[in-house]
Amino acid sequence: MFEKTSFPTAIKTSLSKISESHALRCDSKQFESRFLMLDDLLSKGPTCYLSQFLPDPLVKGVQHIYLEEGEGIPVVNTLSIQKMSININDCRYISDEAFSALTPTRKLIKNDVLLTMDGGTSIGKPVLFDLVGDYSVDSHVAILRPKGISPKALVYLLASPLGQLQFQRFESGASGQTAVTEEDLRRFKFPLSSLQRLEEEVSTLDTERVRIQIARDKLDRDEKELWENFTLKVLR
Template identity: 45%
Template sequence: MALADKFTRAPAPRIGRRTLADVAASHTFRLDAKQAEERFALFDKWIEGIDHFLLGDMLPAPVVKGAQPNYVDGLDEGVRVITTMAIQSLAIDERACRIALSVDYGTDSVRRPRADDVLLTVDGGTSIGKAALFDLDGLYAVDSHVAILRPVGIEPGLLVHLLASPLGQLQFQRSESGASGQTAVTEDDIRRFRFPVLSDEAATRALTDVRAARAEAQALRKQAEDREAQGWTEFLSEFPAAD
């Protein structure tokens, strides 16, 4: 069984059992039914049996979130604000950024994204767990739903892919808490994420392979979209032409 399949969510059981000892082993003490899912126990057993690291050990600086700016619609110039909608497919969509006249970057501009920062969406239900590497020029900010991670000891691009991988998404799903539609993951949760230790050579191979696969998949998606559009054109060609 592939590693990604091993931790896939199974249909919810009719009865889930979890002991108080299991609850006590968690830093959150959550009495949450989803914590009894078998995939989480399988992940724990697997990760504890291999050489791994805590993400918090790679984040010596505090995780910071942006301040919520006052947006002004219709502006062409100002500070571009990276929102959850702007982080898509491991990249930042500049077209989806909003514009603010000014932004509170905090003391020493700690909330201003810098080159090689990892941007991570941390609340908003299905928006949680999207990651991207900040590599843009110009004046940018993040809003209050996006956290800035400044890793040390791990290549930022590798961290982006680890967070986006099934191993990262599993841990987001496990840590997410809150009312429906208002869920979030906390800095404490993120710092306790665990990932396998990879040699430099293995990490390079893994990144090369997944980037090539994603580029191929994107090309196939574009091909499929073009073919579908062609099909609709052919379909409409059978109708009378509009004047």
């Protein structure tokens, strides 16, 4: 049962959301405490929509016919985007002819921002494309070419807790097949105060992530060696 004040409060919150947005998602998730806290945070000062930095339409890949064997052109997919990096070993491949037939916008160029847009827990994984050679993406990955913000800064903005919380808010669809639409992405909001110092913070964060990755790689090597030594001792 609702308390006497619950229903009017919900209506008031809903009307407030309608006044701030083009649409209202009428589901209980919108009233979860984490999203109400997000609204409260964003209400403390001037904000801007992500659409400000995305003047061009998003480009998504197509459903490719992949090569079963042999070399070809790598296609970046949801699996190959992990922890803000691209694992080439998890890419699939298409023929040179299939790549040539793609529109120029679907052929990746350096400093493209790649973003997974659907697939349940895979939604909202951003990465900066900085590889050499010919690449494309599949139909689950969008290509963003921002203006007014550096591509790397956009990647960090989307990967931040503030960005990830908005992916969680806007995702919709059947279980395991959820997605975030281009319209949803364009309505992501961020405090202007944070954007003003974003580039400087990204540089610092980038340096720290490299340091952490080096330490993580060493720990992985140490663990592997530990298991190898354990195995040798057991098999004696």
